[in-house]
Amino acid sequence: MEAKGERRIRVLLAKVGLDGHDRGIRTVARYLADAGMEVIFTGLRSTPEQVVEAALQEDVQVVGLSFLAGDHMTLAPKVIEGLKRHGLAPVIVLGGVIPQGDVPALERTGATRVFLPGTPPEQIVQFIRSTLQQN
Amino acid sequence: MPDLKAELKRWQEGTLRRTLERSPERSPGFSTDSGIEVKALYTPLDAPADDYAERIGFPGEYPYTRGVYPSMYRGQLWTMRQYAGFGTAEETNRRFRYLLERGSTGLSIAFDLPTQLGLDSDDPLAEGAVGRVGVAVDTLADMETIFQGIPLDKVSTSMTINATAPILLAMYIAVGEGQGVPQTKLTGTTQNDILKEFIARGTYIFPPEPSLKLALDIVQYCFAQVPRWNTMNIAGYHIREAGADAIQELAFTLADAITYIERARERGLAVDEFAPRLSYSLGCFRDLFEEVAKYRASRRLFARIMKERFGAKDPRSYLFRTFSGSCGSTLVSQQPLNNIVRVAMHALMGVLGGHQAIHTACWDEGFAIPSESAAQIALRTQQILAHESGVANTIDPLAGSYYVESLTNEIETRAQDYLDRIDAMGGMLKAIDSGFISREIQESSIRYQKQVDSGEKVIVGLNRFQEQEDAGQSSAMELFQVDPEVEARQRDTLSAVRAGRNQASVDRVLAQLGEVIERNENVMPVVIEAVKAYASVGEITAVMRRAWGEYRSPVYI
Numbered sequence: 109m110e111a112k113g114e115r116r117i118r119v120l121l122a123k124v125g126l127d128g129h130d131r132g133i134r135t136v137a138r139y140l141a142d143a144g145m146e147v148i149f150t151g152l153r154s155t156p157e158q159v160v161e162a163a164l165q166e167d168v169q170v171v172g173l174s175f176l177a178g179d180h181m182t183l184a185p186k187v188i189e190g191l192k193r194h195g196l197a198p199v200i201v202l203g204g205v206i207p208q209g210d211v212p213a214l215e216r217t218g219a220t221r222v223f224l225p226g227t228p229p230e231q232i233v234q235f236i237r238s239t240l241q242q243n
Numbered sequence: 244m245p246d247l248k249a250e251l252k253r254w255q256e257g258t259l260r261r262t263l264e265r266s267p268e269r270s271p272g273f274s275t276d277s278g279i280e281v282k283a284l285y286t287p288l289d290a291p292a293d294d295y296a297e298r299i300g301f302p303g304e305y306p307y308t309r310g311v312y313p314s315m316y317r318g319q320l321w322t323m324r325q326y327a328g329f330g331t332a333e334e335t336n337r338r339f340r341y342l343l344e345r346g347s348t349g350l351s352i353a354f355d356l357p358t359q360l361g362l363d364s365d366d367p368l369a370e371g372a373v374g375r376v377g378v379a380v381d382t383l384a385d386m387e388t389i390f391q392g393i394p395l396d397k398v399s400t401s402m403t404i405n406a407t408a409p410i411l412l413a414m415y416i417a418v419g420e421g422q423g424v425p426q427t428k429l430t431g432t433t434q435n436d437i438l439k440e441f442i443a444r445g446t447y448i449f450p451p452e453p454s455l456k457l458a459l460d461i462v463q464y465c466f467a468q469v470p471r472w473n474t475m476n477i478a479g480y481h482i483r484e485a486g487a488d489a490i491q492e493l494a495f496t497l498a499d500a501i502t503y504i505e506r507a508r509e510r511g512l513a514v515d516e517f518a519p520r521l522s523y524s525l526g527c528f529r530d531l532f533e534e535v536a537k538y539r540a541s542r543r544l545f546a547r548i549m550k551e552r553f554g555a556k557d558p559r560s561y562l563f564r565t566f567s568g569s570c571g572s573t574l575v576s577q578q579p580l581n582n583i584v585r586v587a588m589h590a591l592m593g594v595l596g597g598h599q600a601i602h603t604a605c606w607d608e609g610f611a612i613p614s615e616s617a618a619q620i621a622l623r624t625q626q627i628l629a630h631e632s633g634v635a636n637t638i639d640p641l642a643g644s645y646y647v648e649s650l651t652n653e654i655e656t657r658a659q660d661y662l663d664r665i666d667a668m669g670g671m672l673k674a675i676d677s678g679f680i681s682r683e684i685q686e687s688s689i690r691y692q693k694q695v696d697s698g699e700k701v702i703v704g705l706n707r708f709q710e711q712e713d714a715g716q717s718s719a720m721e722l723f724q725v726d727p728e729v730e731a732r733q734r735d736t737l738s739a740v741r742a743g744r745n746q747a748s749v750d751r752v753l754a755q756l757g758e759v760i761e762r763n764e765n766v767m768p769v770v771i772e773a774v775k776a777y778a779s780v781g782e783i784t785a786v787m788r789r790a791w792g793e794y795r796s797p798v799y800i
Contacts, residue, residue, distance in 0.1 A: 126356035126372050128445015131486050131572075134685060135692050151798040152445045155368070177356060182371025205609060225576040225609055226705050228696055 117145040117240060119170040120198075122159045123152050124187060127177035132204060136172065139229040140236070156183060160190035168198055170236055175204040180214070188218040199239050201232065251286055259283070276530035276700075277488035278690075279653055281646075290648030298543065298652070302638045305550070307542040308651070309639040310597040311562040316635035321593070322600035323625045324349040324401060324566060325618060330729045331736075332388035335378040339393060341615070347622060349600060350431075351401040352389070353377030354411070359446045361407050361784025364733040374729035377403070381737045381779045386414040387421065395419040400431035401476070401566065401600075406448040408435040409457055410783050413771040416469065432473035432522060432566070435461050438499040438671065439478050441796065442680045443485035448784065451672060453791040457766065459506050462517050464767035473522045475503060476566060483526040484572050486688020489537045490654055492525060494661035495680060497545060498671040501662075504553060505670075514553045518560035522599075526570040527589035535641055536650035538565065538596030544655050567593050568602030574609050578704040582606035587624050594634050595641055601625060678797065737779065744777040752776050753786050760790045 119140050121133050130152060141147045148166050150159060163171055171191065173184060184202055191198065202214060203223040211222045221235055273281040282289075300306055303313030312318065325347055339350055354377040357369035363381050364373045373379050380386055395418060404411045412433050419429050437454040440447040447454060458475065465472045479487075479496035487495065500521065507517050525541065528534055545563040549555040569589040574582045583606045593601040603621040605613030613621070629635055641647045665674045674680050694700040701707045752773045759769045773783050 126360055126362075126368065127376075128440070130445060131484070131688055135486075135688060138685075138689055149798050151796060177372060178375045179371035228706075229692065230696060 117170065117236065118148070118166060118168040119145050119172060119236070120148045120150065120159070120163050120166055120168040121172045121174070122150040122154045122162070122187075124154050124156055124159060124173055124183045125175070125177060125179045126153060127175065127179070128152055129176040129204075130174070132176070133172070133174035136174075136203065136229050136232055139233055143233045143237075145233075145236070156186035156190050159187050160194060160196075163191060163196055163198060164194055169240055170199045170201065172201045172203065172232075175202065175206060178205075180204070180206050181210060184214055184219065185217045192218065199236060199243075201236070203227065203232070247286060247288055251284075251288065254284075275489075275533040275650070276528060277490055277533060279533065279650065279657075285645035285649055287645060290643075290645045290652070294648075299642060299648070305558070305561060306546045307561060307563065308539050309642055311542065311564055311599070315597060315638040316594070316629075317638065320629050320635060321598055321625075322349045322399070322566075323347055323622060323629075324351045324600045324602050325622055330374040330378065330726060331732060332378060332380070332385040335389050336391055336393075338618075339389070342618075342622070343393070343398070345619070345622065346626070349399045349401065350393075351403065351602065353403055355379045356446070358411070358780055359404060359407060361410075361448055361780055361788070363779050363781030364730065364737055366781055370730070373733050379729070379733045380411065380414070381733065381781070382740045382777045383414050383417055383774045384736065384740045384777065386411075386418050390418050390422075394424065395422055396424045396428045398431075401434075402432065403434050405434055405437050405440050405444075405446055406454065406457075407780055407784060408433045409461055409766055409770050410774065410780050412461060412472075413767065413774045416771055417775050426469045428471070429469055430471045430473075432476045433461060434478060435475045436477045436499065438502060438675065439481050439495075441675050441794075442495065442684065443481040443487075445796075447794055447796075449787065449791040450794045451675070453787070454794075455502075455506055456763075457787075458503065459510060460765045460767050462503070462507055462520075463510055463512060464765055465520065466512060466517050468767075470520075472520065474517070474520050476522045476524050477503065478524040480524045480526040480568065480570070482684065483528060484570055485684050486691065487684045488687045488691075489528065489530075489533055490657045491661065491683055491687060493537055493541050493544070493654065494658040494665075495671075495684075496523065496525065497541075497548065497658065498662060498665045498674070500545070501548065501552070502671045508553075514549070514555045515557035515560050518549060518553075518555055519557060519562070522564045522566060524566045524568070527567055527592045527596075527601075528570045529573050529585075529588075531588060531592050531595075532641075532644075532647055532650060533654075534592040535596045536647055536654050538567075538592075538598065539639070539642075539647070539651045540655040540658065541565075542597075543651075544658060565596075565598045566600040566602070567596070567598045569604035571604055571608060574604060574606070575702060575705050576609050578710060579606055579609070581704055582609075583620060583624070586621060587628070590625050590628050591634065594628055597639060740777055741779075748776045749773075749778045749782070753778055753782060756783065756786045757790065760787065 121137050123130055137147045137149050150162050199220045201221050202219050205225055206222055214222050223232060275281060299308050302310035302315055325342055355374050356372045356376060358380045362369045364379050402411055416426050435458050437458050462474045465474045477496055477500045479492040482495050483492040542563045546561040549561045569586050573585055586603050590601060590603050603624050605617035605621045607613055607617045665671055668674045695706060698706050756769045756773060759766055
């Protein structure tokens with residue numbers, strides 16, 4: 109629970125690329141919102157540039173991306189590099205259908221955490237809270 | 244027999260209660276996956292026999308509850324239609340031949356996202372997606388490769404394609420022509436169900452109105468020119484996968500169908516001219532009896548809509564012919580071999596539900612494009628059911644089960660309620676536009692997730708019976724990998740085609756397409772000319788984008 113007067117956690121969620129499967133990210137959006145966070149969802153088919161722009165404008169502490177079409181190795185690094193270029197260092201969480209074998213490479217690129225299929229959404233809420241508290 | 248009602252009461256308050264006092268039921272209540280309350284016992288009171296003629300009837304006769312054909316699987320088994328298509332056209336061709344050699348009886352193509360969204364493989368937006376979730380098709384040359392050595396008069400092909408369906412169908416027609424197979428002999432299906440893209444799958448390009456126009460162009464063109472083609476596969480499967488429950492899946496599928504039928508009639512087609520060429524698809528989820536009841540209810544409800552609402556006379560218009568398959572969202576990454584058992588249940592629901600074609604998922608498809616051995620197990624699962632289990636030996640074997648008949652009635656009633664609400668809103672387009680449909684699905688999806696969180700819904704390996712060492716997936720699992728070179732090879736193929744074609748005729752036919760759109764005529768004939776000139780999917784779609792613009796969906800959380 110957040111202390112009184114503390115700013116609400118702001119989270120940007122995005123579907124980057126052409127994939128239209130948004131059930132997972134919308135579920136996460138609902139759980140984060142129910143946990144008191146401010147959630148901005150940019151909708152389907154956002155480009156990496158649009159996500160970076162939105163992260164700048166909305167001044168978010170967390171960026172969450174969902175991939176279910178196997179294009180995470182191409183697109184996630186583009187978003188992460190774009191954020192870095194603009195001097196942004198949000199917590200970056202990835203989810204969707206991402207094989208375990210790709211996780212180390214994504215973390216090296218700068219993803220804070222990759223959530224694998226079957227992760228209870230509540231776990232994502234807890235992760236975001238505890239990571240932001242540590243910082 | 245004494246009064247059944249009194250007898251039931253005697254049993255409940257005597258025999259059953261005495262047992263429950265000693266050891267209560269293992270749960271305070273029971274319900275189906277979609278939240279329909281399930282009683283301890285069903286009797287003829289729940290499914291009165293005097294309903295038989297009106298509600299149940301005979302296979303191949305109105306209201307088709309027992310099946311759309313008189314002999315069902317005793318005449319011919321269902322089509323075992325496995326979904327394939329990945330990487331390049333050459334690889335897809337090899338996978339198709341592999342499946343055909345092993346007794347698969349129908350082909351089903353998955354296209355990559357750029358193809359589905361009208362982008363060429365060299366488009367910057369396509370980067371990372373070429374050949375990923377399906378095969379990349381840029382020009383007719385790719386389609387020619389996919390079907391090399393596969394005579395189109397000997398196979399039926401189902402294409403999962405929607406927004407760009409006119410272009411891919413045009414290519415299929417052109418491939419047939421190249422093989423000497425006339426359009427009149429082609430059999431297969433284009434999914435061509437654009438409405439569900441707006442509510443569930445997200446693969447739309449244009450706004451709803453021009454999108455509907457394109458879908459109906461196929462219906463109208465095929466009625467006259469490709470008479471054996473199933474012009475639309477109106478899909479509930481994706482609606483279910485987006486989080487809908489069984490009742491919403493059925494209701495929204497029918498609401499989509501009603502919209503298409505109304506539009507086709509507005510074009511001057513008589514309902515009996517095109518309705519027989521519409522087919523449907525529903526998902527196979529988890530709850531065996533609920534799913535079977537859903538399939539039975541869908542046939543009856545649809546037949547009534549066709550007869551009473553649309554006044555169809557041709558019995559073929561009443562048939563809710565279905566292609567159904569495993570809902571991928573029921574598969575679990577933890578202890579993944581358990582998925583083989585889940586998929587066998589999907590196939591069993593499909594067979595007990597009387598589908599015309601069934602797709603079984605591969606146990607590993609949650610991680611990657613299925614490996615060859617996983618694809619073989621998925622097909623063998625259907626063959627074991629068909630040839631070893633005896634379930635295909637009589638028609639609609641669950642009919643007469645008090646429980647299944649009662650569930651069938653309940654699902655029909657609840658789906659009809661939704662249809663009435665949608666009508667009251669002014670139809671499905673309005674219901675979609677207002678966000679009603681998305682919100683209803685979203686609420687179901689969240690409800691389901693909360694039940695998983697609380698453990699009320701058990702998912703073996705995920706929230707019960709977990710293995711500690713199971714870290715999502717076994718490292719020993721052999722996963723099929725899409726060759727990272729696919730994207731470069733596909734771009735090279737496209738450049739070679741562009742270099743070798745007559746650019747002047749491409750430009751001419753694309754200009755003609757623009758004029759046809761301007762005059763609001765059927766685009767099919769000119770799109771066929773365009774693909775024959777080797778115009779690409781991206782080039783053809785660009786002409787349409789210029790005329791109609793692109794749709795951005797409102798976001799609901």
